[in-house]
Amino acid sequence: MTIGIVGLGLIGGSLGLALQNTKLVSKVLGYDHNLTNCEDALSLNLIHEIVSFNEIKKCDIIFLAIPVGAIINTLGSLEDIDENTTVVDMGSTKGEIIKSVPTSIRANFVAAHPMAGTEKFGPHAAFKTLYQNKIVVFCGTKNTADFHKDRATQIFSHIGMRIVFMEENEHDKHACFISHLPHAISYALANSVIGQEDPKSILLLAAGGFEDMSRLAKSSPTMWTDIFKQNRENLLTSLELFETELSSCKQMIKDKKWDELESWMGDATTIHKIL
Amino acid sequence: MTIGIVGLGLIGGSLGLALQNTKLVSKVLGYDHNLTNCEDALSLNLIHEIVSFNEIKKCDIIFLAIPVGAIINTLGSLEDIDENTTVVDMGSTKGEIIKSVPTSIRANFVAAHPMAGTEKFGPHAAFKTLYQNKIVVFCGTKNTADFHKDRATQIFSHIGMRIVFMEENEHDKHACFISHLPHAISYALANSVIGQEDPKSILLLAAGGFEDMSRLAKSSPTMWTDIFKQNRENLLTSLELFETELSSCKQMIKDKKWDELESWMGDATTIHKIL
Numbered sequence: 001m002t003i004g005i006v007g008l009g010l011i012g013g014s015l016g017l018a019l020q021n022t023k024l025v026s027k028v029l030g031y032d033h034n035l036t037n038c039e040d041a042l043s044l045n046l047i048h049e050i051v052s053f054n055e056i057k058k059c060d061i062i063f064l065a066i067p068v069g070a071i072i073n074t075l076g077s078l079e080d081i082d083e084n085t086t087v088v089d090m091g092s093t094k095g096e097i098i099k100s101v102p103t104s105i106r107a108n109f110v111a112a113h114p115m116a117g118t119e120k121f122g123p124h125a126a127f128k129t130l131y132q133n134k135i136v137v138f139c140g141t142k143n144t145a146d147f148h149k150d151r152a153t154q155i156f157s158h159i160g161m162r163i164v165f166m167e168e169n170e171h172d173k174h175a176c177f178i179s180h181l182p183h184a185i186s187y188a189l190a191n192s193v194i195g196q197e198d199p200k201s202i203l204l205l206a207a208g209g210f211e212d213m214s215r216l217a218k219s220s221p222t223m224w225t226d227i228f229k230q231n232r233e234n235l236l237t238s239l240e241l242f243e244t245e246l247s248s249c250k251q252m253i254k255d256k257k258w259d260e261l262e263s264w265m266g267d268a269t270t271i272h273k274i275l
Numbered sequence: 276m277t278i279g280i281v282g283l284g285l286i287g288g289s290l291g292l293a294l295q296n297t298k299l300v301s302k303v304l305g306y307d308h309n310l311t312n313c314e315d316a317l318s319l320n321l322i323h324e325i326v327s328f329n330e331i332k333k334c335d336i337i338f339l340a341i342p343v344g345a346i347i348n349t350l351g352s353l354e355d356i357d358e359n360t361t362v363v364d365m366g367s368t369k370g371e372i373i374k375s376v377p378t379s380i381r382a383n384f385v386a387a388h389p390m391a392g393t394e395k396f397g398p399h400a401a402f403k404t405l406y407q408n409k410i411v412v413f414c415g416t417k418n419t420a421d422f423h424k425d426r427a428t429q430i431f432s433h434i435g436m437r438i439v440f441m442e443e444n445e446h447d448k449h450a451c452f453i454s455h456l457p458h459a460i461s462y463a464l465a466n467s468v469i470g471q472e473d474p475k476s477i478l479l480l481a482a483g484g485f486e487d488m489s490r491l492a493k494s495s496p497t498m499w500t501d502i503f504k505q506n507r508e509n510l511l512t513s514l515e516l517f518e519t520e521l522s523s524c525k526q527m528i529k530d531k532k533w534d535e536l537e538s539w540m541g542d543a544t545t546i547h548k549i550l
Binding site: 115116117118134135137164166170171174175177178179181182183184185186187188189190191192193194195196199200201202203204205206207208209210211212213214215216217218219221222224225228229232235236238239240241242243245246247249250253254256258261262263264265266267268269270271272274275 | 390391392393409410412439441445446449450452453454456457458459460461462463464465466467468469470471474475476477478479480481482483484485486487488489490491492493494496497499500503504507510511513514515516517518520521522524525528529531533536537538539540541542543544545546547549550
């Protein structure tokens with residue numbers, strides 16, 4: 001089986017590394033519109049070869065590992081692929097992407113969201129074990145041909161992923177809470193500190209807690225603006241829910257309702273029984 | 276030098292473990308009003324012996340590793356210690372504690388905040404390397420006798436800590452941004468998800484990002500209510516600053532000002548040039 005990966009950053013590059021170790025795959029080909037990324041991906045052995053987009057279109061499976069807006073733009077160029085070619089998108093939002101899949105390749109298409117990543121990006125951020133023991137969500141597979149769905153299942157499970165099927169609207173709502181909202185919060189926390197008179201003195205005291213909470217604010221602004229754009233409605237709703245929680249925390253502190261505050265914190269700790 | 280540690284949880288227990296390895300220390304004695312903690316601390320070898328509070332008072336250095344409210348309550352019982360006995364508090368807030376130190380032992384007192392911790396608590400959470408390469412903040416040392424200040428400096432540097440001197444009001448403001456505000460945010464995020472109809476399906480998708488952002492919400496509600504109480508004013512101010520940042524993020528999303536949003540995210544990423 002030949003694999004074509006469009007986008008050779010953290011997501012595409014790590015996939016290339018992982019796939020080179022499976023017996024299912026004969027060749028991993030890569031494409032990126034950024035030439036430096038192509039050179040880096042080659043020298044880091046993320047893929048076997050760099051090829052043209054037309055060569056990518058001849059692969060058995062094409063993975064789209066580019067920002068969600070770019071996925072939507074690229075889908076149009078895949079309208080004429082062979083009926084045996086599987087197309088998998090790796091984007092963080094699913095609703096808008098699924099809507100934009102051309103009818104002629106709807107059966108070929110698997111909308112996937114690997115719940116894996118780091119705050120780093122680009123080919124140098126890629127590593128072979130990124131996907132191991134992580135979840136990948138498949139959306140809208142009722143319109144995907146079994147042949148293509150099974151192929152994607154096989155590939156993802158061979159790189160150590162566990163597959164979850166979910167309706168795309170549900171996915172976008174859940175991913176918002178689990179990933180998009182936390183990113184907005186982390187950027188806002190970082191900006192609260194950066195906006196202070198003497199951020200250096202404040203950050204001198206930073207230990208593990210703050211580092212964890214601000215880590216997501218290292219992520220690529222371009223990529224995340226794009227995700228926020230695609231999942232705008234859900235993000236606005238979840239931001240409002242979060243604001244309500246935080247404001248009730250503030251009110252309890254203002255009113256010195258310490259017992260109530262402690263019990264609110266106690267509710268929060270129960271999340272770790274599920275996590 | 277004999278050491279007396281009051282409170283044998285994560286902070287006191289880890290200190291006991293670390294101090295047993297320094298040549299400066301002959302004996303590490305422990306006290307905790309919770310008998311289970313005493314038994315656990317002994318069986319985990321966090322300290323050499325469990326003694327009464329009166330025995331603790333005869334040690335060369337007494338460390339108070341208990342919640343900040345309890346530190347304030349305990350200081351009164353130390354009024355009559357020897358002039359050569361050093362008292363070090365390990366609390367997360369400093370202003371209220373320093374105000375409550377009895378005049379008779381003001382010269383003996385070092386207000387210290389080790390910027391180290393995990394979301395876990397209790398004797399079983401203690402580990403020897405908690406303090407290695409971490410910062411400890413000393414506050415209000417202008418009223419501390421050099422003998423006691425130097426002794427505390429020596430002890431903390433021997434367990435691998437770097438010392439920072441800071442005025443207590445400044446400390447409480449900075450610690451708020453770096454630690455107290457992030458805890459409030461983490462609790463609020465956890466409660467936003469817990470409040471949803473189907474938190475299990477949402478949390479099925481949780482990966483590293485969400486785990487980092489919700490980790491602090493595992494922390495002890497009793498201890499953190501106490502910290503919020505002691506640092507109420509700063510916390511209210513920083514919560515408002517954070518709310519303003521988050522609300523401006525929400526407004527940009529609402530108004531579809533994507534370029535502005537990207538540049539706001541870009542500002543946030545600069546924090547990692549300082550961190």
